[in-house]
Amino acid sequence: MPERxxxxxxxxxxxxxxxxxxxxRGAFVSGDVIIQLAGIDxxxxxxxxxxxxxxxxxxxxxxxxxxxxxx
Amino acid sequence: xxxxxxxxxxxxxRQDPRQVRYLYAIVRAESVDVAGLHGVGESGQVRLVSHxxxxxxxxxxxRDALELPEEELSENGKVAELAMTHDAVVxxxxxxxxxxxxxxxxxxxxxxxxxxxLDQYHDxxxxxxxxxxxxxxxxxxLCREQxxxxxxxxLDGDGGxxxxxxxxxxxxxHALRAGEEARQQExxxxxxxxxxxxxxxxxxxxxxGASADVVLxxxxxxxxxxxxxxxxxxxxxxxxxxxxxxxxxxxxxxPPYSFAQLRSRRVADA
Numbered sequence: 001m002p003e004r005x006x007x008x009x010x011x012x013x014x015x016x017x018x019x020x021x022x023x024x025r026g027a028f029v030s031g032d033v034i035i036q037l038a039g040i041d042x043x044x045x046x047x048x049x050x051x052x053x054x055x056x057x058x059x060x061x062x063x064x065x066x067x068x069x070x071x
Numbered sequence: 072x073x074x075x076x077x078x079x080x081x082x083x084x085r086q087d088p089r090q091v092r093y094l095y096a097i098v099r100a101e102s103v104d105v106a107g108l109h110g111v112g113e114s115g116q117v118r119l120v121s122h123x124x125x126x127x128x129x130x131x132x133x134r135d136a137l138e139l140p141e142e143e144l145s146e147n148g149k150v151a152e153l154a155m156t157h158d159a160v161v162x163x164x165x166x167x168x169x170x171x172x173x174x175x176x177x178x179x180x181x182x183x184x185x186x187x188x189l190d191q192y193h194d195x196x197x198x199x200x201x202x203x204x205x206x207x208x209x210x211x212x213l214c215r216e217q218x219x220x221x222x223x224x225x226l227d228g229d230g231g232x233x234x235x236x237x238x239x240x241x242x243x244x245h246a247l248r249a250g251e252e253a254r255q256q257e258x259x260x261x262x263x264x265x266x267x268x269x270x271x272x273x274x275x276x277x278x279x280g281a282s283a284d285v286v287l288x289x290x291x292x293x294x295x296x297x298x299x300x301x302x303x304x305x306x307x308x309x310x311x312x313x314x315x316x317x318x319x320x321x322x323x324x325x326p327p328y329s330f331a332q333l334r335s336r337r338v339a340d341a
Contacts, residue, residue: 015151015154017210017322018154018155018158019151019154020278020288021158021210021325021328021329022154022157022158022172022174022175022328023154023174023175024278025174025278025290025328025329025331025332026172026173026174026175026177026328026331027097027171027172027173027174027192027196027331027332027333028173028174028177028332028333029094029173029177029188029191029192029333
């Protein structure tokens, strides 16, 4: 195995990896779903979560500047 | 197995409109035991709501408990906690039988709504569960390593001499071409890895990278029988790509988060 991220690990996986999976993937069911968490737009939440994940787990990638916007 | 909407004594709270249902995963009815599993919510007890030959793992949660102020979107905040709890429950279920994990924070008002979701996606859920049987998900991420970037040859040619306009432009053109070639090589390598590892997988998927340095963010659905070969192949990619300044991260095994998509039946919204 390559080096493991130990940050906030859940069975050896990093928080960023976890968020990448559970926020962005998984079955999405429509219908009666309450797709709002107390007023926070879920799409915005997705973006924020990913940003947080990146910041915290991959300190290796200090891609400062760049300013590339890939929304 | 309990039938749809059977109510046990301890679930009286379900009638409380402030209590909603947090959904974890869809499974075949009677394929898993969730007794003793704790998920989101105060009691957090995970239970199954069944419909026909499917069941969905849920727990009761107070609406208020899902209030997530923006400050909570931090590493140790409620969202991280929610994600870890969600994943832990999904894993405990997936360890027992094929499961379709639902997206984080999928919440419905009541059991009836959960049943309607099972009904709406029934055929496709059955189909996916069959495809996922005996498989686990693995993640492969290729990242550009900062350290190994080749320095641009700024001072080649005639040493300290003042460059003429032509020389400058020529050098600039070379640099651009070299950059383009490097990108092309990187793309070719990436595609090669993606498809090479795909040979060991039943299904594969790629997502946009979370940062510009991620050149590939792929997921593979791998049969248990092929797992070892897949991991060996992944390890040889780790070695093969290191000289190119590309790091390969292998993550997993995961429940099939990337392979659980259920297409909506596109019934008229009414």
